Amino acid sequence: KAMLSGNVYCGHCGGRIFATTARKSHHPTAGGTVEHIPIYKCYNRTQHKQLCNGPTTYRAERVDQVVESVLRGIFERAKSISEKSLVDQQLQMSAQQYQQRLKKAKADYAKATKELSKWESLMLDSIEGTCVFTPEQVKKGMDAVQANVDDLTQQIQTLQEQASESSALANEIAEQHQRLLSWAEMFDSASREEKKMVASYMIKAVTLTRDYGIQIEFNISEAQYLSGMEMK
Numbered sequence: 405k406a407m408l409s410g411n412v413y414c415g416h417c418g419g420r421i422f423a424t425t426a427r428k429s430h431h432p433t434a435g436g437t438v439e440h441i442p443i444y445k446c447y448n449r450t451q452h453k454q455l456c457n458g459p460t461t462y463r464a465e466r467v468d469q470v471v472e473s474v475l476r477g478i479f480e481r482a483k484s485i486s487e488k489s490l491v492d493q494q495l496q497m498s499a500q501q502y503q504q505r506l507k508k509a510k511a512d513y514a515k516a517t518k519e520l521s522k523w524e525s526l527m528l529d530s531i532e533g534t535c536v537f538t539p540e541q542v543k544k545g546m547d548a549v550q551a552n553v554d555d556l557t558q559q560i561q562t563l564q565e566q567a568s569e570s571s572a573l574a575n576e577i578a579e580q581h582q583r584l585l586s587w588a589e590m591f592d593s594a595s596r597e598e599k600k601m602v603a604s605y606m607i608k609a610v611t612l613t614r615d616y617g618i619q620i621e622f623n624i625s626e627a628q629y630l631s632g633m634e635m636k
Contacts, residue, residue: 405596406442406464407471407603408610415613416458419448423464441465444612462612470618471603471610472591478606479588487581502567509563513556520549 406423414421425440442464448456523546529535530542537545587602594602611619 406444407468407596407600411607412444412610412612414446414456414458415611415617417448417456419446419456421446421612459614462616466616467612467618474620479584479591482581482584483588487578502563506563509556509559513560516549516553516556520553523549
């Protein structure tokens with residue numbers, strides 16, 4: 405059986421690629437049976453040839469070997485890094501990212517409030533008749549700037565809350581690390597169904613192109629964890 409299912413795409417047309425089987429040979433074996441091998445097949449190329457100029461089929465064995473090799477590489481990295489250093493590194497990266505985003509949001513907020521003060525002064529001038537803009541025109545500008553101030557206020561509050569959730573992030577990273585270590589121990593001797601389960605959890609999508617070009621996109625949570633291990 406093929407290891408991937410439901411998350412394989414054609415890099416030529418963007419359509420789905422599904423797992424199936426094909427005859428290995430049109431000649432029956434000595435027992436009179438025809439041997440079938442697992443393959444991945446582009447739906448568009450099979451059903452709507454005008455939509456895809458890529459290959460119709462890919463040998464599942466070749467694709468799965470590459471995917472398994474990538475997963476083993478991740479498992480080896482997981483075994484070679486200490487959980488504490490991984491957590492500390494990820495928390496430091498998150499803290500730096502949040503501080504940078506907070507700094508920018510606060511600078512934008514200060515700029516917006518300064519602009520709002522100018523509009524408020526214009527409103528007074530407009531009411532007194534010393535401004536070229538009418539009160540209605542000034543109010544329209546004030547409303548737009550006020551909406552920006554309100555949005556930045558919410559952004560700052562959200563970023564501050566996210567930055568304070570470091571302990572939850574640390575627990576999540578530690579749990580993912582332990583999960584990868586357990587999979588690393590069983591992967592080589594795992595059944596095809598067990599390997600399929602691991603792959604479906606870790607991989608968001610696999611894109612196939614001609615000559616067995618393979619691009620793997622990991623799930624968001626997994627990608628965040630892997631970034632702590634400097635996966636590229």
